[in-house]
Structures are given as C-alpha cells and as structure tokens.
Amino acid sequence: MSRPALRVLHVHSSLEKGGVETWLTRIVPLLDASRYRFDFAVHQFDGEVAESLRTLGSVIHPTGLPRHITRYWQELVGIARQGQYDVMHCHFLEHAGYAMLAGKMANIPVRVAHTHLDVAPLLPGTSVSWRAYWALSRLLVHKYATAGIAVSAAAGSSMFGDSWRSDSRWMSLPCGIDLESFRGIRLSPTCAALRTRLGIADDVCVIGHVGRFVRQKNHRFLLSLLQDTVSAGLNAVLLLVGEGPLETEIRHIAKELGVGERVYFYGPTGHVAAPLAAMDVFAFPSHYEGLGLAVVEAQAASLPCVVSQQVPDEAIVVPRLCSKVPLNDAQGWVVAIRRAFQRDVAAADENWRKVAASVFEIHSNTSALLGFYDQATATATAGNTAERMCA
Structure with missing residues (x-):
C-alpha cells in the first residue's frame, strides 16, 4: 500500500x-x-x-x-x-x-x-x-x-x-540551480543581443553583479571599484541586476562619483542567465554571505568571478574562474578585474559540466x-x- x-x-x-x-x-x-x-x-x-x-x-x-x-x-x-x-x-x-x-x-x-x-x-x-x-x-x-x-x-x-x-x-x-539555461550562454547570440540593446561596444569590460540592493551586497564598493578601474585605464561599465531598498541611494551615489552614465540598472529578473551572458567579469564584494548562489550561477555561465573573502569556499566550484580579494585591498580588486577581463572562455562547456556534476x-x-x-x-x-x- x-x-x-x-x-x-x-x-x-x-x-x-x-x-x-x-x-x-x-x-x-x-x-x-x-x-x-x-x-x-x-x-x-x-x-x-x-x-x-x-x-x-x-x-x-x-x-x-x-x-x-x-x-x-x-x-x-x-x-x-x-x-x-x-x-x-x-x-x-x-x-x-x-x-x-x-x-x-x-x-x-x-x-x-x-x-x-x-x-x-x-x-x-x-x-x-x-x-x-x-x-x-x-x-x-x-x-x-x-x-x-x-x-x-x-x-x-x-x-x-x-x-x-x-x-x-x-x-x-x-x-x-536549474543549470540548463547557463550552458554556453556567453558564446550564444544572447550575449551580443543585450550588449547591443544597451549600446555597449565589444571592447568595453562589463563588470556585472546580481544581488538585492541591501547593505550585505556592498553596492557602494562596486561603484568605487568601477571608478578605480576606469581611472586605471580600463574602459569599463557596471551592470547591476536586482532590486531593493537601497537602489535609489546607489543611483544617487553613482552620479556623485561621476560614473552614472557607466552604470546600467537591469532590474529584477527570473532569468538571470540573460544578463550574465552580457558580462565579462562577475564581481561579488559581499560584507557577509551564507553561500552566495549568484557566484555559482556565474561559474555555470563560465564567467570569471572576483569575490570577497566573506564568500564561503563551498561556492567556489570552478577554482580557475574565481579570485578572492580582501575588501580592504581596493587596488587588488582592480588588478583582479583586469586579469579576469583578459581570460579566455574557450573552456565554457567544461566549466558548466563541473557545476552540473555538483550538488x-x-x-x-x-x-x-x-x-x-x-x-x-x-x-x-x-x-x-x-x-x-x-x-
């Protein structure tokens, strides 16, 4: 029975x-x-x-x-x-x-x-x-x-x-994570389509982030990182995916720092693979985390990831894609972003399969x-x- x-x-x-x-x-x-x-x-x-x-x-x-x-x-x-x-x-x-x-x-x-x-x-x-x-x-x-x-x-x-x-x-x-939508996404037409819609040229470094606009996710740091990266000579923009109570404040700070035109607010989405496809580097400077599932999704999309040391090791499934940098090392973040931007995505399917073989x-x-x-x-x-x- x-x-x-x-x-x-x-x-x-x-x-x-x-x-x-x-x-x-x-x-x-x-x-x-x-x-x-x-x-x-x-x-x-x-x-x-x-x-x-x-x-x-x-x-x-x-x-x-x-x-x-x-x-x-x-x-x-x-x-x-x-x-x-x-x-x-x-x-x-x-x-x-x-x-x-x-x-x-x-x-x-x-x-x-x-x-x-x-x-x-x-x-x-x-x-x-x-x-x-x-x-x-x-x-x-x-x-x-x-x-x-x-x-x-x-x-x-x-x-x-x-x-x-x-x-x-x-x-x-x-x-x-339902991983199928991330497979080969950076090599698909989706990548070029969103960049074209946003008016982002191929040679521009898109630093991306997925997370609610709350203190935990540290969006202020992302704005400073963008400012420092551009000052260091890299033509970069910031693509922010999500919503939250601090969004208005972050928009205001972006203008104050003079990077407002370089910041794209994508909004919330139930299909995060699409904006990930348009990114060159995934930045995740959280003050604290339980895991950081967005970092795992970025690895499934074969994105190089630069994350804070507060991100648990369990979120690092493809180590060659990830760099951990202390939040008090602003220059270290700029260097890591530049290095990540130069990485090849040829092993995209291998990276995806490694995440797909995990829990x-x-x-x-x-x-x-x-x-x-x-x-x-x-x-x-x-x-x-x-x-x-x-x-």
Whole structure:
C-alpha cells in the first residue's frame, strides 16, 4: 500500500525573486505529486509565481509580518494545525526558533530549521535587543527543531554552534540551480543581443553583479571599484541586476562619483542567465554571505568571478574562474578585474559540466532534499513508536 503524499510547509518571508525563493519554486514542478506536496506560509508573494504554484497543487498561506512575533506565532500554529503537515521547513534566520516552537505546538513531527546565512559578521552592528532575540531563537531551534540544514559550514556554525557537524540532526545542503539555461550562454547570440540593446561596444569590460540592493551586497564598493578601474585605464561599465531598498541611494551615489552614465540598472529578473551572458567579469564584494548562489550561477555561465573573502569556499566550484580579494585591498580588486577581463572562455562547456556534476544541480539537489525529508520522517516515526511502547 502506497503512503499518502508527504506534506511539507515551507515558512519564509516571500515568494518573490530571490535565491531561496527561486530554488523552492523550481523544485515544485519536479515533485511527484503522489509522494510530496509543498505548501508555503509567506507574508509577501508575487502573484504570477503564486498562481503557478497553485496550479501545481501548492497552497499559499498569507501571514502577517514576523516582527509582530506573538501574533505571527499564533498564525503559524493555526496554519500548521489546519494543514496537518508532516514537515515544517523554516527558511527564516532570526525567527527560526519561534517557528520551530509553533511546529511543536501544532504536533508537526519533523521540524526543520534551514540557515542560509552566516550571521556572525552581522552581529557586532546589531542592537542589544536584536542579539537577545537571536540568542533566544537559537535556543528554541536547539530545543524544538528535529532536524536542520546549513548551506555552508559558516552558516551551520552560526545557527547550530561550532560543533554542529557532530550532531546527527544537522546536515549541509546548498540550494540548487536549474543549470540548463547557463550552458554556453556567453558564446550564444544572447550575449551580443543585450550588449547591443544597451549600446555597449565589444571592447568595453562589463563588470556585472546580481544581488538585492541591501547593505550585505556592498553596492557602494562596486561603484568605487568601477571608478578605480576606469581611472586605471580600463574602459569599463557596471551592470547591476536586482532590486531593493537601497537602489535609489546607489543611483544617487553613482552620479556623485561621476560614473552614472557607466552604470546600467537591469532590474529584477527570473532569468538571470540573460544578463550574465552580457558580462565579462562577475564581481561579488559581499560584507557577509551564507553561500552566495549568484557566484555559482556565474561559474555555470563560465564567467570569471572576483569575490570577497566573506564568500564561503563551498561556492567556489570552478577554482580557475574565481579570485578572492580582501575588501580592504581596493587596488587588488582592480588588478583582479583586469586579469579576469583578459581570460579566455574557450573552456565554457567544461566549466558548466563541473557545476552540473555538483550538488548544486537542481535534480540531484532535489533528490538530496527529498531523501532528507524521508529519513527525518522515518526517524520521527520510529521515535514516536518507541515512546508509545515505553508508555
């Protein structure tokens, strides 16, 4: 007799254009609906994305903002009880522990805390109240999470503690990528088409970046890098892909620095391969990261990457494409950009195949995630059986 479909409730902030959101929405079409069902509890969602997920059988549960934590916690308990879920999978950072408690109160047998960020570099600049909130959330994760996933070793230590690998509850698994659209993209007509549309000549170095306009992604540094690179004699422009609360400020700073005409704001996209095709070098100067999935996508597109030392080693899949440079070495970044611009893309297919052979590939990544759910569910079932026998 076949088992009923495993019902998973994903708890996150949104279903819009972001790394985690893209990963989740690309997994759903790959699911065997007779075996697995993904639903979502979010407070922001793109109407088109939500409708496509509903068509595939997912339920979207709108929630209030997590900053009203008591009300939000009560909402989660109600949603979880109503849906009779087998798994609650939380992608929040600071709210993860409170979601795990909600899952426990709703009697969900498998409660997964998923950390996508290394919070350690962020803590010194936060308030005392935020650090206290985070500390309590971590305690709740350790008490009420039955399992956990980290996208990198640094992210795991941040959420689960330095000895997290010795606890069988926790495992490492990055988000996956649908890689087919990146194959040979820099050698395709797409590359020339976008540059032509933007009026960028073939001999101009396009320094590109994909990321939300937030402090973490360090767009100010990118503007200074462009200014220094041009001053050093390289004819360069900056192509920025994404949106976010600091976009207006970055536009203003670009004009102040005199590089406004050299900066192209592409906007958000669900098809990042197209703008990557127009780039010559990918720059990623993050202040902190959990993984940096955009760097993996750039490598799949065979783009030379210059990244900050805060990008975890797990994101470096094709080492010959990547250079790590400290953020306090501005001249080092200029040198790395010039060297990257001179690299040949002849090994593009080999670079793509290396990424495709990794755990980032969406099909193998999905299999690993579903296998994790199956194992966690079996462990929870065995534990419940043992408790009943001892009662």
